[in-house]
Amino acid sequence: xxxxxxxxxxxxxxxxxxxxxxxxxxxxxxxxxxxxxxxxxxxxxxxxxxxxxxxxxxxxxxxxxxxxxxxxxxxxxxxxxxxxxxxxxxxxxxxxxxxxxxxxxxxxxxxxxxxxxxxxxxxxxxxxxxxxxxxxxxxxxxxxxxxxxxxxxxxxxxxxxxxxxxxxxxxxxxxxxxxxxxxxxxxxxxxxxxxxxxxxxxxxxxxxxxxxxxxxxxxxxxxxxxxxxxxxxxxxxxxxxxxxxxxxxxxxxx
Amino acid sequence: xxxxxxxxxxxxxxxxxxxxxxxxxxxxxxxxxxxxxxxxxxxxxxxxxxxxxxxxxxxxxxxxxxxxxxxxxxxxxxxxxxxxxxxxxxxxxxxxxxxxxxxxxxxxxxxxxxxxxxxxxxxxxxxxxxxxxxxxxxxxxxxxxxxxxxxxxxxxxxxxxxxxxxxxxxxxxxxxxxxxxxxxxxxxxxxxxxxxxxxxxxxxxxxxxxxxxxxxxxxxxxxxxxxxxxxxxxxxxxxxxxxxxxxxxxxxxxx
Numbered sequence: 211x212x213x214x215x216x217x218x219x220x221x222x223x224x225x226x227x228x229x230x231x232x233x234x235x236x237x238x239x240x241x242x243x244x245x246x247x248x249x250x251x252x253x254x255x256x257x258x259x260x261x262x263x264x265x266x267x268x269x270x271x272x273x274x275x276x277x278x279x280x281x282x283x284x285x286x287x288x289x290x291x292x293x294x295x296x297x298x299x300x301x302x303x304x305x306x307x308x309x310x311x312x313x314x315x316x317x318x319x320x321x322x323x324x325x326x327x328x329x330x331x332x333x334x335x336x337x338x339x340x341x342x343x344x345x346x347x348x349x350x351x352x353x354x355x356x357x358x359x360x361x362x363x364x365x366x367x368x369x370x371x372x373x374x375x376x377x378x379x380x381x382x383x384x385x386x387x388x389x390x391x392x393x394x395x396x397x398x399x400x401x402x403x404x405x406x407x408x409x410x411x412x413x414x415x416x417x418x419x420x421x422x423x424x425x426x427x428x429x430x431x432x433x434x435x436x437x438x439x440x441x442x443x444x445x446x447x448x449x450x451x452x453x454x455x456x457x458x459x460x461x462x463x464x
Numbered sequence: 465x466x467x468x469x470x471x472x473x474x475x476x477x478x479x480x481x482x483x484x485x486x487x488x489x490x491x492x493x494x495x496x497x498x499x500x501x502x503x504x505x506x507x508x509x510x511x512x513x514x515x516x517x518x519x520x521x522x523x524x525x526x527x528x529x530x531x532x533x534x535x536x537x538x539x540x541x542x543x544x545x546x547x548x549x550x551x552x553x554x555x556x557x558x559x560x561x562x563x564x565x566x567x568x569x570x571x572x573x574x575x576x577x578x579x580x581x582x583x584x585x586x587x588x589x590x591x592x593x594x595x596x597x598x599x600x601x602x603x604x605x606x607x608x609x610x611x612x613x614x615x616x617x618x619x620x621x622x623x624x625x626x627x628x629x630x631x632x633x634x635x636x637x638x639x640x641x642x643x644x645x646x647x648x649x650x651x652x653x654x655x656x657x658x659x660x661x662x663x664x665x666x667x668x669x670x671x672x673x674x675x676x677x678x679x680x681x682x683x684x685x686x687x688x689x690x691x692x693x694x695x696x697x698x699x700x701x702x703x704x705x706x707x708x709x710x711x712x713x714x715x716x717x718x719x
Contacts, residue, residue, distance in 0.1 A: 297573070313578070
């Protein structure tokens with residue numbers, strides 16, 4: 211069964227089409243990387259797949275459930291990393307993660323594990339508003355994977371992160387390309403390195419399906435199984451990653 | 465397996481159900497009251513950190529009583545006038561709390577995070593209404609004694625229990641309607657204006673019922689218990705608007 215089936219998806223904001231006639235299929239465990247300039251519809255696509263926006267036309271099936279009719283069946287199985295961290299600035303990282311753990315029925319032990327995994331345990335009791343943007347992004351990634359989602363929807367997951375932090379969080383969000391680098395050593399803030407096999411699962415089925423928005427042709431292509439290019443809400447490119455020339459992605463931004 | 469490896473691979477920690485990745489989250493459905501508890505705890509933590517609502521509401525009420533004290537130019541008030549001053553002040557002070565009720569959720573992505581969780585959406589209505597109810601109780605603990613001191617010539621005396629019943633019934637109605645209106649207004653650009661514009665007409669019956677019910681208790685010469693029919697009116701309002709707000713709230717969270 212495909213993890214994502216999108217047929218003729220259209221979503222409007224008022225009179226403007228934010229997404230128009232998008233078709234795609236993604237198998238379980240695969241990674242779809244979405245490229246496109248600002249305003250191309252990448253975030254809207256993620257929000258529709260996350261059940262936060264209703265499709266106006268077309269058919270959307272996520273993890274076997276039709277949207278929006280069966281949105282309830284998808285909630286709790288999707289991890290969303292948006293531009294906003296979806297965390298409360300006045301609460302600490304630990305309080306935020308514990309709050310989300312209660313909503314998702316996750317144990318507090320897993321909260322502690324994740325705080326250590328993103329190297330925030332030392333500053334876990336400081337209000338989020340006092341942390342750097344990179345630290346907040348790490349907390350947001352911990353929130354995103356807290357409940358072991360089957361589908362990860364990641365909007366520029368490495369924004370605000372330095373290279374060491376990228377190495378640290380990449381295995382958490384199932385990035386095979388980055389895991390390769392991470393397995394070679396430890397990050398400066400991390401408590402341990404992990405191997406690619408440990409982080410991504412022994413086989414493809416154990417890995418979450420991922421939709422990643424990116425502006426980085428090199429890095430994005432390296433982790434993609436399928437590439438979608440959007441321009442003004444319309445698909446301009448949809449192909450297996452190994453058949454995409456990086457120049458085609460650069461062309462999307464011109 | 466080390467703790468960090470567990471975090472990376474999603475393997476269950478000690479004490480966690482040993483579900484396979486993918487089925488673990490699908491199997492979890494957080495109970496209504498557990499969710500309400502989590503939301504309520506978060507609300508109170510945020511308020512304790514920011515002190516954005518309750519101190520503002522209380523200071524507003526105190527300032528208003530001082531203004532009334534001088535504006536009315538009399539030693540004390542009683543009866544209908546006293547009840548009117550008290551209830552109008554409490555209502556406007558409550559509006560400050562209503563306006564702030566969902567701001568952190570709207571501005572910091574709390575709505576989205578909640579909508580992504582496998583929880584009953586009614587939990588948010590219940591938790592927010594309870595939060596507003598708590599704010600109102602604290603407000604009244606400050607405002608009502610100050611009202612007695614600044615504007616009421618005599619102490620509340622034996623009529624105090626009746627006044628407390630009136631306040632409690634009114635608070636439930638304000639919390640239910642205020643939560644509904646706040647959720648609606650916060651999704652608009654003119655939320656600071658729209659909240660009071662929507663809430664005040666809906667809360668007029670509360671002011672009428674509350675002031676009529678409590679007026680007998682605020683007569684110096686012969687304090688009396690609140691009129692039962694006005695308490696009944698307040699109770700009926702709570703029931704009807706509470707059920708309407710509960711039923712409609714889910715749709716407000718939809719796209």
